[in-house]
Amino acid sequence: MPDIRLSHVSRVFGAFKAVDDITTVFPEGTVTCLLGPSGCGKTTLMRMIAGLETPTHGSIRFGERDVTHLPPGKRDVAMVFQYPVMYRTLSVIENIELPLRRDRAVSEAEVRRRADEVLEVLQLSGERRRHIGDLDVGTRQKVAVGRAIARQCDVILFDEPTTNVEVHAKLALIRAFKEFRARLRQTVIYVTHDQTEAMTLADQIALMQSGRISQCAPPHVMYDQPESRFGGWFLGNPGMNFLSPRGQDGQGLRFDVLPGALAVPANADGELSLGIRPEHVDVLHEPAEDTVPARITRSSITIGGQHLLSLAVGETRLKAKTAPGAPPGDGSTVFIRCRLEHAVLFNDGLRLPEPVRRAG
Amino acid sequence: MSSVRLQNVSRHYRNVRALDDVSVEVASQSLTVLCGPPAAGKSVLLRLLVGLEQPDQGRIFINDRDITDVPAAQRRIGYVPQSFALFPHVSVFENIAYPMALQKVGRAEIERRVDQVAEILRIKPLLTKRPAQLSGGEKQRTAIARGMLKNADLFLLDDPLVGLDFKLRESLMEDLKDMRAELGATFLYVTSDSLEALTMAEGLIVLDAGRVVDANAAAELYHRPRHLRAAELVGFPRCNVLRGVLEAGGLCRTGIVDFRLEQPTNFVGEVAVAARPEHIWHRSDGAPATIRLMENIGAECVVYFQVGDETLVTSVPSPSVAHLDMGSPFPFAVSAEGLLVYDRATGALLGRGQERANA
Numbered sequence: 281m282p283d284i285r286l287s288h289v290s291r292v293f294g295a296f297k298a299v300d301d302i303t304t305v306f307p308e309g310t311v312t313c314l315l316g317p318s319g320c321g322k323t324t325l326m327r328m329i330a331g332l333e334t335p336t337h338g339s340i341r342f343g344e345r346d347v348t349h350l351p352p353g354k355r356d357v358a359m360v361f362q363y364p365v366m367y368r369t370l371s372v373i374e375n376i377e378l379p380l381r382r383d384r385a386v387s388e389a390e391v392r393r394r395a396d397e398v399l400e401v402l403q404l405s406g407e408r409r410r411h412i413g414d415l416d417v418g419t420r421q422k423v424a425v426g427r428a429i430a431r432q433c434d435v436i437l438f439d440e441p442t443t444n445v446e447v448h449a450k451l452a453l454i455r456a457f458k459e460f461r462a463r464l465r466q467t468v469i470y471v472t473h474d475q476t477e478a479m480t481l482a483d484q485i486a487l488m489q490s491g492r493i494s495q496c497a498p499p500h501v502m503y504d505q506p507e508s509r510f511g512g513w514f515l516g517n518p519g520m521n522f523l524s525p526r527g528q529d530g531q532g533l534r535f536d537v538l539p540g541a542l543a544v545p546a547n548a549d550g551e552l553s554l555g556i557r558p559e560h561v562d563v564l565h566e567p568a569e570d571t572v573p574a575r576i577t578r579s580s581i582t583i584g585g586q587h588l589l590s591l592a593v594g595e596t597r598l599k600a601k602t603a604p605g606a607p608p609g610d611g612s613t614v615f616i617r618c619r620l621e622h623a624v625l626f627n628d629g630l631r632l633p634e635p636v637r638r639a640g
Numbered sequence: 641m642s643s644v645r646l647q648n649v650s651r652h653y654r655n656v657r658a659l660d661d662v663s664v665e666v667a668s669q670s671l672t673v674l675c676g677p678p679a680a681g682k683s684v685l686l687r688l689l690v691g692l693e694q695p696d697q698g699r700i701f702i703n704d705r706d707i708t709d710v711p712a713a714q715r716r717i718g719y720v721p722q723s724f725a726l727f728p729h730v731s732v733f734e735n736i737a738y739p740m741a742l743q744k745v746g747r748a749e750i751e752r753r754v755d756q757v758a759e760i761l762r763i764k765p766l767l768t769k770r771p772a773q774l775s776g777g778e779k780q781r782t783a784i785a786r787g788m789l790k791n792a793d794l795f796l797l798d799d800p801l802v803g804l805d806f807k808l809r810e811s812l813m814e815d816l817k818d819m820r821a822e823l824g825a826t827f828l829y830v831t832s833d834s835l836e837a838l839t840m841a842e843g844l845i846v847l848d849a850g851r852v853v854d855a856n857a858a859a860e861l862y863h864r865p866r867h868l869r870a871a872e873l874v875g876f877p878r879c880n881v882l883r884g885v886l887e888a889g890g891l892c893r894t895g896i897v898d899f900r901l902e903q904p905t906n907f908v909g910e911v912a913v914a915a916r917p918e919h920i921w922h923r924s925d926g927a928p929a930t931i932r933l934m935e936n937i938g939a940e941c942v943v944y945f946q947v948g949d950e951t952l953v954t955s956v957p958s959p960s961v962a963h964l965d966m967g968s969p970f971p972f973a974v975s976a977e978g979l980l981v982y983d984r985a986t987g988a989l990l991g992r993g994q995e996r997a998n999a
Binding site for chain 2: 319454473476499500514516517518558559578580583584585586601
């Protein structure tokens with residue numbers, strides 16, 4: 281399997297830079313999720329890798345092979361689209377076998393073997409004789425995945441394949457994806473705007489913003505150590521809190537949410553903000569070491585019965601997640617402690633490398 | 641005071657009962673979420689309130705006034721429909737201003753209010769554009785702005801954020817809550833997303849197959865749903881439903897957990913036990929199970945695991961399961977406290993569990 285090497289790849293539409301000078305390598309045999317909001321360039325980047333779009337500048341190589349100007353059919357890529365493209369009057373097995381039969385190099389026995397294999401991996405064996413038109417969208421999409429895998433291309437591209445699939449079928453599809461990853465090691469590019477899907481499926485996430493890759497890292501690194509405020513905001517449900525300092529004195533940086541001061545990092549020359557995720561803000565009913573009082577302005581139940589609290593401390597607004605159980609009501613006062621070992625400091629929106637430390 | 645009151649309202653289409661004898665109230669100046677599966681009757685209920693359809697039976701009151709026979713044009717209700725139609729030939733500004741222009745609001749006032757709502761929904765730079773120049777999300781925000789601008793104290797929002805980017809939804813949810821508080825208005829808000837429902841709701845109304853299965857303050861309904869379907873339809877991840885038997889003497893057996901009810905009941909027979917994800921946790925000396933799928937949300941990981949031929953779901957802090965994957969053993973324990981026990985035949989709540997009888 282080849283890696284995918286992008287060198288100064290751009291795609292310009294009129295005055296709009298959809299993809300802006302991207303140089304990176306997506307390692308062989310891994311799953312890279314291109315993640316980002318609408319209009320960030322993720323789909324355009326994938327379409328250039330597929331050969332459906334030609335870069336305005338730059339080159340794309342699969343391993344040593346330059347594919348920049350090759351049409352899709354000559355690249356050895358398979359694609360799964362948002363809407364499964366299928367022969368509706370043919371059966372599941374026929375849909376999977378048909379593209380293989382077009383390839384004269386694949387023997388009839390091999391066609392059958394591969395088709396049987398993907399049906400088994402995707403748990404579609406029971407569906408093999410059914411017509412595509414009789415299946416729900418989720419199962420159809422599973423067949424589309426099967427067809428792409430069976431071609432045994434070096435590279436498989438997924439363009440938001442679960443967007444139009446209802447939630448149960450989506451889980452089945454994600455499970456099927458994981459199953460086939462455990463058996464076959466193609467190089468996969470998976471485009472999504474859904475952070476949960478990216479965190480669940482990716483070996484590395486390439487987080488995109490305004491035509492560029494803002495960070496490319498394994499999911500937990502991306503989550504714990506975002507290199508930019510954008511990354512901290514985009515991952516997480518809800519995203520990271522960003523807290524501005526109240527000021528700086530002889531001791532260090534002062535924040536509404538901290539009783540003491542923070543040491544001023546060496547190269548902090550821009551606008552500073554403290555990033556901390558809602559689950560790293562402890563909420564206590566009594567004052568304790570390192571706590572400050574905060575007022576609850578809003579609360580709701582969230583994932584797994586936890587409470588999502590909106591809090592006000594002076595001018596600072598932040599969110600905290602607390603364990604299931606009865607929360608204090610809106611308007612009441614609690615005591616919060618920011619777990620600084622999980623916090624990061626951003627300088628003009630970019631993370632400073634050294635850990636966050638208390639002054640003195 | 642209630643802003644909206646439905647009294648024995650039914651709406652049939654041929655032999656389909658879209659709404660079946662619905663009586664429910666929406667508290668004034670609240671954000672009440674109407675939730676339920678597809679085809680539960682959510683949109684029909686909104687259309688009856690707006691006046692786009694008439695009930696076959698029953699009365700509808702708004703601010704305690706019977707408006708059942710009042711024509712749509714005379715009801716002062718803001719409405720953001722699920723599928724929005726913008727006028728293609730005029731600007732975003734004119735699209736948003738249209739309902740106010742119909743109400744003969746002065747130009748200066750229109751400009752002030754369009755400006756205000758455009759600011760909140762972050763579409764100010766788009767006001768001079770035509771709808772064809774907008775992305776899907778921008779069109780949707782334009783439609784929300786138009787619905788929100790009507791001079792009204794009741795607003796109906798039919799799944800306004802569906803299909804938008806996750807992060808855009810997150811911020812618009814906050815904005816809509818702020819907007820409701822600022823206007824001092826009542827919002828009746830439909831969504832099919834269970835996390836969105838919990839995030840938005842002060843009050844919840846759960847519709848299922850044309851009937852209200854429960855309606856209550858959000859926290860109350862979450863912790864003590866009065867019908868099995870309400871337990872199933874409210875909460876994220878979805879709650880687990882175990883088959884069980886309630887024996888004489890009040891012992892409930894499910895095979896996975898046996899426990900007693902807080903309050904005695906005379907019921908004996910087959911029950912459904914609702915166990916929310918937070919009632920189930922990962923414990924090294926727990927009952928054996930195997931992971932089928934893990935979904936990483938960020939702070940939490942949703943774990944689907946297999947016990948016998950049942951798949952259960954829980955959510956746990958991500959770092960605690962970082963070393964696990966599909967196929968890993970997942971020993972678990974169930975807390976009896978807070979489990980909800982329902983009559984399996986009718987779905988009616990029988991009681992809640994208390995700490996385990998045979999622990």
